[in-house]
Amino acid sequence: MLSEKRSDRAVVAIAVAMLAIILIGEVVVYTSDYTDYSASASEADGVITYTVSADGSKNYSVVVSDSNGYAKVTKLYLYYDETYASDVEKVAADVGAPALTQSYYLQQLVQLLEYRGVTDVTYVNAGGLADVLSACVASGSSAGIGLVCLNGALPDTVYTGNSGDLILQWIESGGSLYWAGNTIGSEYATTEGVVAVETDYQSLFLGSDCLNTDDSLARAYEEYSGNGYRSALSLSNNNVKYGVSPSMVTSRSCLAMGYQNSGYASIVAVQCGSGAVFVFGGDYSDYQRYDMAQVIAAGIGPESELVAVETGTVTRGTVTDTIEAVGNDLSAYVYLGGYYPVYGKHFDL
Secondary structure, eight states: OHHHHHHHHHHHHHHHHHHHHHHHHHHHHHHOOGGGEEEEEEEETTEEEEEEEEEEEEEEEEEEEEOTTOOOOOEEEEEOOTTSOOOOOOOOOOTTSOOOOHHHHHHHHHHHHHTTTOOOEEEEOHHHHHHHHHHHHHHTOOTTEEEEEOSSSEETTTOSSOTTOHHHHHHHTTOEEEEESSOTTSEEEOSSOEEEOOSOHHHHHHSSSOBOOOTTOOBOOEEOOSSSHHHHTTOOOOBOTTOBOGGGOOSSOEEEEEEEETTEEEEEEEEETTEEEEEEOSSSOHHHHHHHHHHHHHTOOTTOEEEEEEEEEEEEEEEEEEEEOOOSSEEEEEEESTTSOSEEEEEEO
16 A cells, blocks of 8 residues: 555656646747847848848748838837726636736737837827827827727727827828727727717728628638738737728728638738728737737738748758848848747848
8 A cells, every 4th residue: 555655656746747847848938038049131132131040949931021111110009008998808718827818918919029029119008198199190200100909999088989089190190000809999998988989980990891790700710812921920810800801991902911701801901091000800819919919020011012931940050041032112020930939020121
């Protein structure tokens, strides 16, 4: 009997040790120092020369785009205000995993952006958001400025469902709005609750009625094939709930990426004046967050065109190679790690 107990304890000890190794491995995977990696890219006479370096072994991708005048976001604001109401669906988290709240989502997004080279990120509340947007509009241009809103409803300091609202002025002057978590523009938030918008909110942001308002139409299993960005950027969110149908955007330029179902795409960027509205389908999810970080970091806009993609593996050293590419407004986004990037950097060429 004694030997059985000792044997049980030995098995438990081995199991604990194995679990510790697994957990340590997970920590290494998700907290690897992004300074272990580096990249560069430059262009001359239609030839892009790039280098990729890594201390370990990683797959890499070099995504070359022609942005056709879209200004990549270099300053990003995250809207978050606990004193204002929100309207997003609660999402069940895996056992032992943190709840997918707005606060947790934003914290994780900041980290994802950081090792993709996007570090100028600032939180703003409802009042601060109004101040930021007003200053941009007054300056005459909001180009290069981005805003992430996951609240499900913009605050009444910038939006009340009218065409002259500050948020719309800001986008039209060049700002980029990254939206996820509800039907864009259908409500606005106050400190007391959310208010339904009675006007044609879809046209305000997207130029036409093109949103998926059918909650039962969510999962998409067909890759959007209108361009190669789904695979080029390793996009993985396949939820089209609240998503945009690119074929129904009739008066503005738009770019769809990711997956599609019944015409609705999981990611769509729509031109709005000189700016852009990006709609990411689905309720909160890790995959949605990964995709948002990739699209922001890669500098993709409504009129971006995929010019070339080069993939390979770098192992404890540096890879140098070239890509032939022609375009008017070329850029290269280099990232390592495939669907779980550990490093990324954007280069204007």
